[in-house]
Amino acid sequence: MSEVKINHVGKTFENKQEQTSYTVFEDIDLHVKSGEFVSLLGPSGCGKSTLLNIVAGLDKASTGTVLVGNREVQGPGVDRGVVFQEAALMPWMTVLENVMFAIKKRYSKEEAKKRAIEYLKLVHLSKFIDSYPHELSGGMKQRVSIARALAMDPEVLLMDEPFGALDEQTRSMLHKEVQYIWEQTGKTIIFVTHNIRESILLSDRIVLMGVRPGGIINIFDVAFPRPRKPADKEFAQLEEEISQQLAGEIEKVMKEEMGDDYHSQKATLLYSSHRNMGDHI
Numbered sequence: 001m002s003e004v005k006i007n008h009v010g011k012t013f014e015n016k017q018e019q020t021s022y023t024v025f026e027d028i029d030l031h032v033k034s035g036e037f038v039s040l041l042g043p044s045g046c047g048k049s050t051l052l053n054i055v056a057g058l059d060k061a062s063t064g065t066v067l068v069g070n071r072e073v074q075g076p077g078v079d080r081g082v083v084f085q086e087a088a089l090m091p092w093m094t095v096l097e098n099v100m101f102a103i104k105k106r107y108s109k110e111e112a113k114k115r116a117i118e119y120l121k122l123v124h125l126s127k128f129i130d131s132y133p134h135e136l137s138g139g140m141k142q143r144v145s146i147a148r149a150l151a152m153d154p155e156v157l158l159m160d161e162p163f164g165a166l167d168e169q170t171r172s173m174l175h176k177e178v179q180y181i182w183e184q185t186g187k188t189i190i191f192v193t194h195n196i197r198e199s200i201l202l203s204d205r206i207v208l209m210g211v212r213p214g215g216i217i218n219i220f221d222v223a224f225p226r227p228r229k230p231a232d233k234e235f236a237q238l239e240e241e242i243s244q245q246l247a248g249e250i251e252k253v254m255k256e257e258m259g260d261d262y263h264s265q266k267a268t269l270l271y272s273s274h275r276n277m278g279d280h281i
Ligand SMILES: Nc1ncnc2c1ncn2[C@@H]1O[C@H](COP(=O)(O)OP(=O)(O)OP(=O)(O)O)[C@@H](O)[C@H]1O
Pocket: 013, 022, 024, 042, 043, 044, 045, 046, 047, 048, 049, 050, 051, 194, 278
């Protein structure tokens, strides 16, 4: 497995037509240790996906560098597997074929099949290898997508709100699944989420990002043992601490975007009730 070093990374999007530019964040400095599970948490628009895409090599940093195991990221690579919110499976292929297709360039057909079956077993989909995507639930599709990323044997797994589109029950099942996978494989995982509770359940560290100026506001160590339960005292305390720190960031965004329509009372209620940030911005 590999560590990820994000060294003084900044990102500015240029709009050439309108001759304007927008700086999402500047000077992000973050070292993720080998085998560590780190969440990126923050309000909508703070640049979580942008940062993850830079690590994935799908987007370029405007300043700074990203190293994965001491190799500088220049573009996408097999050392980094990415899981997005939508599984994006090929509908005309079976589950097994979908996973095999992703790794066919890297392995012989026989080896690809063996690996695909192995990783589909890891995500508890052995019974569904011959099913087609339309026969699967949203949660099952995401498990195929995780198996597909893992079958490449990446050093780092990058997950961008992988459970964001799923219902609460499925999400909770997949939390257990992802913890199991992480324990079994020892992968380094960077996980983007809006959800404070999700980040505490899963992570070794939570990186809180803010907006205007964008960047890291705080880093929390989640030192208590797994499996974690939201009802536990330490869990609830950390949840409260993080949500309070974020309230200011969210208010900033809402004030800017809603102007006179903004009522801070309303915002505070919205966010303290379910700890899910950004959905209402
Ligand atoms: N290709 C692009 N061109 C211009 N601006 C962009 C581009 N991609 C993202 N942005 C802007 O960069 C900012 C950060 O976007 P990003 O999607 O990384 O945020 P986020 O924290 O992941 O948000 P969310 O939680 O809503 O997905 C946003 O203001 C967005 O509009």
